[in-house]
Amino acid sequence: MLILGLNMFHADASAAIVVDGEVKFAVAEERLNRHKHFGGFPALAVAACLDAVGAKISDVDHVSVGQDSDANLIKKVQYALANPAKILNFIRLRHRKEAMRDVRSLLINALDVAPEQLRFREHHLEHHIAHIASSYYCSPWDEAAGFSYDGSGDFVSTMMARCAGSEIEVLDRVFLPHSLGSLYTMICEFIGYSKYGDEGKVMGLAPYGKDSYCKEIEKLVTPKEAGFHLDLSYFKPLGSNQGMQVLPDGTVRLARHFSSRMEKLFGEPRLPHTQIAQRDMDLAYALQRRFEEVFFYLLNELHRQVPSQNLAMAGGCALNSVANGKIFDQTPFRRTYVQPAAGDEGLAIGAALHTYHAVLKQARRYELKSSYLGPEFSDTHVEGALRHAGLQYRKLDRATLLEDVASQIAVGNVVGWFQGRMEWGPRALGNRSIVAHPGLPNMKDVLNARIKHREWFRPFAPSILAEHQHEYFEHDHPSPFMLHVYKIRPEKRKSLCAVNHVDDTGRLQSVAREENPLYYDLISAFHRKTGIPVILNTSFNENEPIVCTPEEAVDCFQRTRMDVLAIGSFMVVKPPERETVAASSVRVETK
Ligand SMILES: [Fe+2]
Numbered sequence: 001m002l003i004l005g006l007n008m009f010h011a012d013a014s015a016a017i018v019v020d021g022e023v024k025f026a027v028a029e030e031r032l033n034r035h036k037h038f039g040g041f042p043a044l045a046v047a048a049c050l051d052a053v054g055a056k057i058s059d060v061d062h063v064s065v066g067q068d069s070d071a072n073l074i075k076k077v078q079y080a081l082a083n084p085a086k087i088l089n090f091i092r093l094r095h096r097k098e099a100m101r102d103v104r105s106l107l108i109n110a111l112d113v114a115p116e117q118l119r120f121r122e123h124h125l126e127h128h129i130a131h132i133a134s135s136y137y138c139s140p141w142d143e144a145a146g147f148s149y150d151g152s153g154d155f156v157s158t159m160m161a162r163c164a165g166s167e168i169e170v171l172d173r174v175f176l177p178h179s180l181g182s183l184y185t186m187i188c189e190f191i192g193y194s195k196y197g198d199e200g201k202v203m204g205l206a207p208y209g210k211d212s213y214c215k216e217i218e219k220l221v222t223p224k225e226a227g228f229h230l231d232l233s234y235f236k237p238l239g240s241n242q243g244m245q246v247l248p249d250g251t252v253r254l255a256r257h258f259s260s261r262m263e264k265l266f267g268e269p270r271l272p273h274t275q276i277a278q279r280d281m282d283l284a285y286a287l288q289r290r291f292e293e294v295f296f297y298l299l300n301e302l303h304r305q306v307p308s309q310n311l312a313m314a315g316g317c318a319l320n321s322v323a324n325g326k327i328f329d330q331t332p333f334r335r336t337y338v339q340p341a342a343g344d345e346g347l348a349i350g351a352a353l354h355t356y357h358a359v360l361k362q363a364r365r366y367e368l369k370s371s372y373l374g375p376e377f378s379d380t381h382v383e384g385a386l387r388h389a390g391l392q393y394r395k396l397d398r399a400t401l402l403e404d405v406a407s408q409i410a411v412g413n414v415v416g417w418f419q420g421r422m423e424w425g426p427r428a429l430g431n432r433s434i435v436a437h438p439g440l441p442n443m444k445d446v447l448n449a450r451i452k453h454r455e456w457f458r459p460f461a462p463s464i465l466a467e468h469q470h471e472y473f474e475h476d477h478p479s480p481f482m483l484h485v486y487k488i489r490p491e492k493r494k495s496l497c498a499v500n501h502v503d504d505t506g507r508l509q510s511v512a513r514e515e516n517p518l519y520y521d522l523i524s525a526f527h528r529k530t531g532i533p534v535i536l537n538t539s540f541n542e543n544e545p546i547v548c549t550p551e552e553a554v555d556c557f558q559r560t561r562m563d564v565l566a567i568g569s570f571m572v573v574k575p576p577e578r579e580t581v582a583a584s585s586v587r588v589e590t591k
Helices: 029-033 043-052 073-082 084-101 103-111 127-136 180-190 199-208 214-218 260-266 278-305 344-359 379-388 398-410 443-452 466-472 517-530 550-559
Strands: 002-007 014-019 022-028 062-065 121-124 143-153 156-164 167-175 221-224 227-230 244-246 252-254 310-314 335-338 415-418 432-436 461-465 484-487 505-511 534-539 564-567 570-573
Touching (some): 002 344, 014 043, 022 029, 022 043, 022 344, 029 043, 043 103, 062 344, 127 143, 127 156, 127 167, 127 335, 127 344, 143 180, 156 278, 167 227, 167 344, 180 199, 180 260, 180 278, 199 278, 221 278, 379 564, 398 432, 398 517, 398 570, 432 443, 466 505, 550 564
Parallel strands (some): 002 062, 143 310, 310 335, 415 564
Antiparallel strands (some): 143 156, 221 227, 461 534, 484 505, 564 570
C-alpha cells in the first residue's frame, strides 16, 4: 500500500512516501529547489518520492495532507467575530483552503499526468495531530504521552494527547492567539532576529545573558489549567496567517509580532546586523527561562493525565534542544522520542502514518531509527561531478578513506563529508556534514571565518560514539537526532573546547554503529588517533539549504576554504593554507 504524505502551502513544504507502513523516502522541497524554508507546493519532493520507490502517481492509494482547514472552525469563527478587523483575513484563509483542497489538480499539474490516472483517496489531518503522529508512529513504543507545540497550525499552538496502539486521543489544545512559539518569535524579532527559523540562534545567545528581565518576561505568559495565556498587550493583534505569511513564490515571511508596549518597557528594538547589547542577551536569557518553565509545567500536566514514562514530541518548538535536555530533570518522563524533522516538514510523514494506522487500522511495527531518508548518489555520479569541476581526486577503499579523513581531522583540517542518503530534518547527522577536530581552541573561529560565517555566539555540535556518551555528558539518554543539549562533564570540557558552549553544554548527536556504520567508523578512527571519541559536526552548507547533490557539495567546497572533501569513495585535498590550525596545537587526550 502506497501513501504519499504532504506538507504544502506552509513553511518547510515536504513530501514523504510510506510503503506498507514504512517511511521509505522523505525530503523537504527546499533541499531540491534550493529555496530555504520554501512554503509552496512540494512538486520536486513528490516526484523524488515516487522515483525513489519506482512508483507512478497512479500507484498511490492514499494522499495525506498535514493540514485541515476545517479543524477548529468554531474557534476561528468566534475569533473572527470578536475581532471584526480580522474578518477579511479569515475570508482569505478560507480561500487558501480551497487551493489546499485541490490536491488532485496540484498533482496533475506538478507531474503532468492525466486526471484519470489518479485513483487515491485523499485525507486531511489537523496540523498538531500530524506533528504528534510524526513522532509517536516513528517511536519504538506502543503507548506514550504525545505533545506538540509551535507557533501555530490550524488555529492551535499546543496539543496534548494520549497515544496507545494505533490511536492518538487528543486531550487538550491551546488555541491562538496564545502560543509559546509566537512568544519566542516575538522576542526574537524584538532583539533583531526576525527571519523565519531564527529562534535557534536566540537559544544559543541565551546563556550569555543575565537574570535582569526575568520578572518582566514572566508576566508575558501565565500557565493556566492544562495550557497557558499570553498577555496580549505585548503583541500585535493576531493577523493574517498568525504572523507568518507564505508569499506566492513560496518565501516564508514573518510579520512583526511585538506591540509598542514592548518598546515602552525595554526601549528601541534592536535592528538586525547591529551590535548585540547586554539587554538583548538578557532578554534572550529571560525568554529561554520562561519558555522552559511553561514547557515543564505543561509536560507535568500532561504526565498527570497520561502517567507514561514515554514522551513523543514534535512541533517547531520541539527543536528547542536546550529545553529537551532538561526534561529528565524537570518532569517524570524517562524517555523521549523527538522525530528528526520535528518542525513542519515532519507533517508529511505524520499525516501519511496517521492514515496507515488510525484511518486504515493497520497495526504498529515500524520504528524510525535513523534520519537517512533522502536522496543518494552513485560513485559514478560523484566522479562525474568532480571531473566536471576539474578537481584532482583520489578513489579510495573504505578503510583508507576512513584513515585518511580521520588523519586530516586530527591535524586540524576541515573536511566536507558527503556520504549516502541525505538526512531528513534540519540537522546534518553525518551524511551531509562538515567535520572537524572538537578539541582545538580556535576551531570555532576557523570554521566561521572560512566557511560558515555564523554569529559568534552560536555553538558547534559534537557527534559522539554512543557508548562513550556517559563519560562525556551528564545524561546518557541517547540523542540520535541532535535534539538534546546536555552538560559536558567538567573533566572533558578542555578536550571538547570547540563544541563546549559558554554554559558548558553541547548539543550532541549520539552515534550508534547500526544507524550509520560509516560515520561511526570515521569517529572511531579519529578516536584511535586522538583518544577523543567525538568529532565536531556542522551542516554542509554556506548560507543556503544543506547541500543535497554532489554538484552542490563540490560547489560549496570550491567557493569556501574547506581543506578536504570526502565524497563517496573520493577524496580531494586543497593545498594547505598558511593559517591552517597547526598540528602542534592539537590538544590530545591521553588514553
Ligand atoms: Fe507546526
